Amino acid sequence: MKKIGVLTRDCAGINTAIRAVVRTAAFHGIEVLGIVKGYDGLIDRDLIELDRHSVSGILNRGGTILKTARAKRFLTAEGQNQAVKTIAENNIDGLIVIGGNGSLTGAHILATEYNIPVIGIPATIDNDINEVSMSIGADSAVNVAVEALDKIRDTATSLERVFVVEVMGRDCGYIALQVALAGGCEEVLIPEKETAMENICADIAEGSRQGKKSWIVIVAEGSAKGSDVAETILKKTGLETRLTVLGYIQRGGVPTAFDRILAARLGSYAVEILKDEQTDMCVGYTDKKLITIPLEQAIQPKKIDYERDYRLIKILT
Numbered sequence: 001m002k003k004i005g006v007l008t009r010d011c012a013g014i015n016t017a018i019r020a021v022v023r024t025a026a027f028h029g030i031e032v033l034g035i036v037k038g039y040d041g042l043i044d045r046d047l048i049e050l051d052r053h054s055v056s057g058i059l060n061r062g063g064t065i066l067k068t069a070r071a072k073r074f075l076t077a078e079g080q081n082q083a084v085k086t087i088a089e090n091n092i093d094g095l096i097v098i099g100g101n102g103s104l105t106g107a108h109i110l111a112t113e114y115n116i117p118v119i120g121i122p123a124t125i126d127n128d129i130n131e132v133s134m135s136i137g138a139d140s141a142v143n144v145a146v147e148a149l150d151k152i153r154d155t156a157t158s159l160e161r162v163f164v165v166e167v168m169g170r171d172c173g174y175i176a177l178q179v180a181l182a183g184g185c186e187e188v189l190i191p192e193k194e195t196a197m198e199n200i201c202a203d204i205a206e207g208s209r210q211g212k213k214s215w216i217v218i219v220a221e222g223s224a225k226g227s228d229v230a231e232t233i234l235k236k237t238g239l240e241t242r243l244t245v246l247g248y249i250q251r252g253g254v255p256t257a258f259d260r261i262l263a264a265r266l267g268s269y270a271v272e273i274l275k276d277e278q279t280d281m282c283v284g285y286t287d288k289k290l291i292t293i294p295l296e297q298a299i300q301p302k303k304i305d306y307e308r309d310y311r312l313i314k315i316l317t
Contacts, residue, residue: 020268
């Protein structure tokens with residue numbers, strides 16, 4: 001293998017992974033082309049050369065130096081054929097795809113339908129890659145959200161209000177659960193669990209009667225609209241309620257030490273197994289060891305064990 005390409009989505013820690021890919025490839029005498037704006041860049045032939053010098057000083061930067069985009073064109077046969085043509089024209093022997101479920105699904109398509117050697121690296125703040133304990137970016141996103149939550153709690157306590165805080169998590173409640181537990185929140189709504197608003201409002205009303213002055217309710221965006229939750233609490237309890245939507249703030253920021261170490265390990269490992277002619281695999285780090293799982297398996301819906309953390313949140317509040 002003489003030349004590989006790397007494309008990414010965006011979240012904290014991805015630049016660290018890019019650095020690990022490029023420098024491990026350089027160690028083995030392999031050239032690296034960075035694909036700008038993900039699968040769109042592959043379709044549009046938007047490629048740049050990456051070497052040891054070009055990835056210097058990026059491991060502590062959020063986002064991705066390669067940029068990214070949602071490539072709807074890649075969902076078509078025409079787009080896929082153009083991407084494959086770009087790979088052939090540039091003599092790319094294999095690809096490393098760093099991203100979440102959508103990016104890894106694209107990697108699986110290239111591997112199985114077009115025989116392109118591809119290795120995936122899980123990087124998503126939702127931590128929803130199946131059979132992978134931690135994805136790059138998830139730890140950083142939780143820390144960003146908890147830092148914001150600490151500031152919100154100061155206000156909630158001072159003004160004696162109910163605060164509803166909406167966090168990311170369209171299909172997975174990982175961020176919401178971790179933030180609620182780390183932030184000492186009173187309630188959390190996640191996509192995996194149906195929670196009756198009547199029960200939440202009854203608990204808040206009863207707490208108010210017993211003298212409790214403030215509450216924080218965490219809402220994963222895939223479970224309900226934060227605005228609807230805040231409106232219902234106000235209507236049912238009569239307590240002043242405010243909404244904060246953290247939104248894309250969770251995707252950015254400096255990666256944590258955990259994410260940097262994880263990204264370094266996975267980026268380097270991806271090059272090693274691609275060099276050894278493995279393909280259609282996703283790398284991961286579970287139980288303190290590096291693993292590989294088939295991409296077809298990695299992109300399946302992930303079931304999180306929410307009961308233990310949810311029960312602990314209720315006990316502690």
